[in-house]
Amino acid sequence: MLLPYKTAGRIEGGCDEAGRGCLAGPVFAAAVILPPDFCDEHLNDSKQLTERQRYALRPVIEEKAIAWGIGVVTPEEIDKINILKASFLAMHRAIDALSVRPEALLIDGNRFTPYHNLPYSCEVKGDGRYLSIAAASILAKTYRDDYMMQLHEEFPQYHWDENKGYPTRAHRAAIAQYGPSPYHRMTFNLLGIERHSLFE
Numbered sequence: 064m065l066l067p068y069k070t071a072g073r074i075e076g077g078c079d080e081a082g083r084g085c086l087a088g089p090v091f092a093a094a095v096i097l098p099p100d101f102c103d104e105h106l107n108d109s110k111q112l113t114e115r116q117r118y119a120l121r122p123v124i125e126e127k128a129i130a131w132g133i134g135v136v137t138p139e140e141i142d143k144i145n146i147l148k149a150s151f152l153a154m155h156r157a158i159d160a161l162s163v164r165p166e167a168l169l170i171d172g173n174r175f176t177p178y179h180n181l182p183y184s185c186e187v188k189g190d191g192r193y194l195s196i197a198a199a200s201i202l203a204k205t206y207r208d209d210y211m212m213q214l215h216e217e218f219p220q221y222h223w224d225e226n227k228g229y230p231t232r233a234h235r236a237a238i239a240q241y242g243p244s245p246y247h248r249m250t251f252n253l254l255g256i257e258r259h260s261l262f263e
Contacts, residue, residue, distance in 0.1 A: 065106065065194045067099055069169060069184060074129075076165035077195025078154045081109075081203035083146055085228035086238070087221065087247045088211050089135045090146065092153035093202035094161055094168075096129040097195045103127075108190040109200040114208075121205050124198045131198075132160025133206050142250045151176040157199075171196045218244050230255065 068075050080092040106124075109117055125131060134156025136149040144152070154170070155178050168175075168183035171190050175183055189196040208227055215223040221237045221244065228234070228246075238253050247253060 065197055066192060067097065067101060067194050069186075069193065070167065071099070074163070074166040075169055075195060076130075076158060076161065076167070077169045077171075077189070077193055077197070077199045078157060079109075079171040079190055079196050079200040079203055080150045080153055081200070081207045082228065083150050084230070085248070086230050086234060086251050086253055087138065087223065087228040087244065088207070088214060089137050090141060090149050090153050091203045091207035091210070092134045092136075092150065092157045093131065093199040093206070094134070094154065094157035094165075095124065095131045095195050095198040095202065096161065096163055096165055097124075097198060098127065098129055101127055101194060106194055106197050106201075108188075108197055109204040111191070112201070117201050117205050120198075120201050124202060128198065130161040130163040131202060132157045132162075133202065134158070134160060135210075138246055138248045141248050145250070146248075147174070148176070154178075157203075169193050169196055171200065214246055218246070 076094045076096045078094045082090045134153040136153045141149040170185045190200040211223045211227045222233050226234045
């Protein structure tokens with residue numbers, strides 16, 4: 064059973080990202096503040112849910128949350144600062160988008176760049192432990208999937224409607240055949256082999 068908060072009586076914002084391991088597209092993050100009495104038996108880590116379940120939960124989270132925000136970092140920014148820093152920046156931008164300032168942050172994972180002076184706690188597998196992080200994982204995942212579906216219409220040859228930018232065999236085969244798109248992360252190993260061969 065997921066916990067509603069880490070410290071009772073404190074306004075906590077849960078944060079998670081989606082798309083960190085992708086070859087293409089932005090990294091998305093979400094920050095969510097849930098009321099302490101929030102309860103939904105279906106809410107869980109987004110990776111444990113079906114696509115239909117995630118999209119069914121999104122409007123419930125958005126309606127019942129005290130505040131929620133989405134942050135996005137582009138492929139160009141990822142290439143400039145690296146994906147780890149980009150993931151933290153996306154979380155910072157999601158926190159910036161909150162209409163209510165939290166008193167503390169619960170971060171999915173084991174590292175984070177401090178956000179101003181807010182105390183924070185890194186929670187390994189936090190999306191399977193805390194409701195607010197699980198909610199953030201669902202928002203980040205669904206909003207990123209929506210965006211990748213839009214990009215698929217522009218570049219259908221990469222099958223982003225199916226792989227959402229992750230390094231599947233079909234995705235890498237399409238990169239080998241057509242070359243990278245403007246949305247690919249050029250600092251990533253796009254083909255799964257030596258990088259220089261992509262440009263020969």
